[in-house]
Amino acid sequence: MAGQRDKQLSKKRRPASPPKPRSPLLTTEDYWAVWLGLGVIALAMGVFWAGSTIKPFAVTPGSWSKISAIGQDLVQHLGAYAVICLGFGIVFSISMWAMGRSVREFVPGYFIVFLGSLAIFYLAAWKIMQTWHLGAPLLALIIGMIIGNIKKMPKWFHTAMRTEYYIKTGIVLLGATLPLTLIFEAGGIAFLQATIVSIGTWMTIFLAATRIFKLDRRFGAVLGTGGAVCGVSGSIAIGGAVRADKDHISIAIGVVSVWAIVMVLTLAIVTKFMIPPPGVPVTDASPWYAITPGEAGAWVGTSEYADAAGFAVVAEIATEYGDAPIHTFTLMKVIGRDIWIGIWAFILAIISCTFWERDKSATVGTRVIWDRFPKFVLGFFGACIIMSIIAGLAPHDHVGKTAVKGTFKSKAQKQTFDADFSDYQVPEQLAHKFAYDPEALVITFKGKMSLDELSLLTSKATTSDQAWALKNLHYKSDWFKSELYSRAISPIKTLRSWAFVFCFLCIGLSTRFKDLLTFGMKPFWAFTIGVIVNVPLGFILSTVVFSNYWQAIK
Amino acid sequence: MSRLCGHCKHFDNDPLMLEDVFKGINILSSVHGSSRGDAGICFLHDLYLLPSHTCPDFEEIGVVVRGTSQARGTIGQETS
Numbered sequence: 001m002a003g004q005r006d007k008q009l010s011k012k013r014r015p016a017s018p019p020k021p022r023s024p025l026l027t028t029e030d031y032w033a034v035w036l037g038l039g040v041i042a043l044a045m046g047v048f049w050a051g052s053t054i055k056p057f058a059v060t061p062g063s064w065s066k067i068s069a070i071g072q073d074l075v076q077h078l079g080a081y082a083v084i085c086l087g088f089g090i091v092f093s094i095s096m097w098a099m100g101r102s103v104r105e106f107v108p109g110y111f112i113v114f115l116g117s118l119a120i121f122y123l124a125a126w127k128i129m130q131t132w133h134l135g136a137p138l139l140a141l142i143i144g145m146i147i148g149n150i151k152k153m154p155k156w157f158h159t160a161m162r163t164e165y166y167i168k169t170g171i172v173l174l175g176a177t178l179p180l181t182l183i184f185e186a187g188g189i190a191f192l193q194a195t196i197v198s199i200g201t202w203m204t205i206f207l208a209a210t211r212i213f214k215l216d217r218r219f220g221a222v223l224g225t226g227g228a229v230c231g232v233s234g235s236i237a238i239g240g241a242v243r244a245d246k247d248h249i250s251i252a253i254g255v256v257s258v259w260a261i262v263m264v265l266t267l268a269i270v271t272k273f274m275i276p277p278p279g280v281p282v283t284d285a286s287p288w289y290a291i292t293p294g295e296a297g298a299w300v301g302t303s304e305y306a307d308a309a310g311f312a313v314v315a316e317i318a319t320e321y322g323d324a325p326i327h328t329f330t331l332m333k334v335i336g337r338d339i340w341i342g343i344w345a346f347i348l349a350i351i352s353c354t355f356w357e358r359d360k361s362a363t364v365g366t367r368v369i370w371d372r373f374p375k376f377v378l379g380f381f382g383a384c385i386i387m388s389i390i391a392g393l394a395p396h397d398h399v400g401k402t403a404v405k406g407t408f409k410s411k412a413q414k415q416t417f418d419a420d421f422s423d424y425q426v427p428e429q430l431a432h433k434f435a436y437d438p439e440a441l442v443i444t445f446k447g448k449m450s451l452d453e454l455s456l457l458t459s460k461a462t463t464s465d466q467a468w469a470l471k472n473l474h475y476k477s478d479w480f481k482s483e484l485y486s487r488a489i490s491p492i493k494t495l496r497s498w499a500f501v502f503c504f505l506c507i508g509l510s511t512r513f514k515d516l517l518t519f520g521m522k523p524f525w526a527f528t529i530g531v532i533v534n535v536p537l538g539f540i541l542s543t544v545v546f547s548n549y550w551q552a553i554k
Numbered sequence: 555m556s557r558l559c560g561h562c563k564h565f566d567n568d569p570l571m572l573e574d575v576f577k578g579i580n581i582l583s584s585v586h587g588s589s590r591g592d593a594g595i596c597f598l599h600d601l602y603l604l605p606s607h608t609c610p611d612f613e614e615i616g617v618v619v620r621g622t623s624q625a626r627g628t629i630g631q632e633t634s
Contacts, residue, residue, distance in 0.1 A: 164586075
């Protein structure tokens with residue numbers, strides 16, 4: 001083997017002078033995801049504070065039923081799609097160069113990924129797909145997998161299939177949409193649930209691997225961490241720390257990937273079946289298996305092995321049910337499980353050095369805790385803190401304003417109105433806040449309107465148009481919702497969905513079962529026993545033990 | 555110079571090489587992420603390990619340059 005290596009190395013060009021040491025700040029995907037994600041957020045906020053919005057450039061195709069609508073959408077949004085493609089593409093290309101990859105291979109591959117994602121968005125926006133409850137995440141995964149298993153992707157294209165990079169970028173952008181208070185409120189529960197499940201799953205897989213199937217203990221640790229902490233990334237983080245056999249790493253990658261893909265499809269179908277239709281709450285009268293979207297996200301966060309795979313499930317649920325499953329999944333998986341991988345690596349390295357190694361001189365320092373820490377999480381927290389601070393800066397003298405003729409839009413309702421306020425009797429208590437400008441045909445409200453104030457104003461409405469206009473004014477009086485969310489956070493969410501679909505398409509295209517199913521049955525069964533323990537344990541913890549916490553998250 | 559695996563002729567942590575050896579690693583992970591960091595392969599013992607590890611079979615050569623495809627070739631630079 002060493003001889004083969006030397007032959008391979010002799011073919012490589014060896015630099016005449018020492019290459020300059022390069023900072024991980026520029027040579028790891030984690031940090032590049034942070035720079036790109038925070039850059040997008042800074043751009044969105046800069047434009048927002050300048051009085052405008054990036055919304056016209058952050059778009060996905062709208063719902064359609066006739067094929068001609070695609071042409072119209074393309075004409076309308078071609079410039080925006082070009083900006084998204086080039087904006088992401090330029091940063092991705094620079095980072096690929098910094099990481100030592102071929103930009104010449106990346107650029108055409110990235111264009112294919114982008115165009116493929118655009119096609120997936122169009123397909124998901126088709127009314128028929130919406131009737132079948134198929135969203136862009138699941139379509140990207142399934143179509144990618146069909147193509148990838150029929151036709152092997154060329155080697156140059158692999159440079160652009162950067163699943164982890166795309167999902168990490170999406171997670172940093174996700175930080176801008178997740179309130180910091182949510183992390184404080186539910187972070188402790190997420191950590192507790194994750195600890196119970198992680199230790200339980202790890203011990204199960206490790207004991208099954210070493211006691212039942214007599215596998216090497218380091219191999220058992222690598223498999224166990226793949227199932228208990230963060231999938232393939234967990235396996236390779238632990239593999240390096242415990243000096244695992246390189247063939248065991250290959251096997252772990254195959255076993256964990258196959259189970260992760262199986263769980264994506266299973267959890268997506270099962271959770272969609274278990275969650276009642278949008279707008280229908282889970283009550284005592286619901287079927288015994290009914291769960292809320294928040295519980296589903298927590299369950300997926302407990303029982304899916306890889307971030308990218310888990311996000312495919314919850315992003316799919318979110319296309320119909322809003323962001324609650326994404327929020328609970330993120331709390332459970334990223335905060336509850338991922339960020340502790342360095343601690344796992346350190347502890348297992350100590351155990352390996354002390355008990356498993358023949359060579360007792362092998363040591364590992366505490367630095368491994370930081371080295372293995374998923375740095376993109378820093379960007380996620382940074383985005384979360386930045387947006388929470390900005391949300392707290394809501395101007396107290398904000399005046400909500402709406403025309404008396406317009407459209408009220410919410411997730412559940414859309415209603416046009418054409419109201420006449422000339423004879424409207426303003427309640428005395430709100431006369432200092434509410435005003436009607438008959439010349440400009442607008443109504444205004446000083447400060448944030450409470451629901452009680454809305455009820456009071458609506459009680460004086462004499463027409464349904466007035467009531468809808470007042471409802472719209474209620475929305476406009478909320479600076480966070482009508483200004484910050486609408487003009488800055490919402491477009492960031494749209495760009496996040498692009499990064500996610502890039503990722504899900506790449507998972508599908510790069511998953512070739514023929515290549516993955518090369519492992520023996522012993523590690524497969526050891527891992528499967530862990531799955532048998534993990535899935536029901538995660539379900540019980542998410543939907544029974546900590547159900548109240550996950551249900552409350554919106 | 556220390557006798558760390560990262561300075562050994564049998565150690566290689568080139569990301570491109572690792573993608574070749576670990577087929578499928580890019581499906582749900584990456585050779586450019588923190589989870590891999592600067593870990594690589596010892597081709598003498600066929601182990602996957604960190605450049606900060608040590609071993610009695612150390613043979614001097616090589617360099618660890620994190621995250622680049624020019625991972626080997628010079629002596630005495632450890633950036634891990």
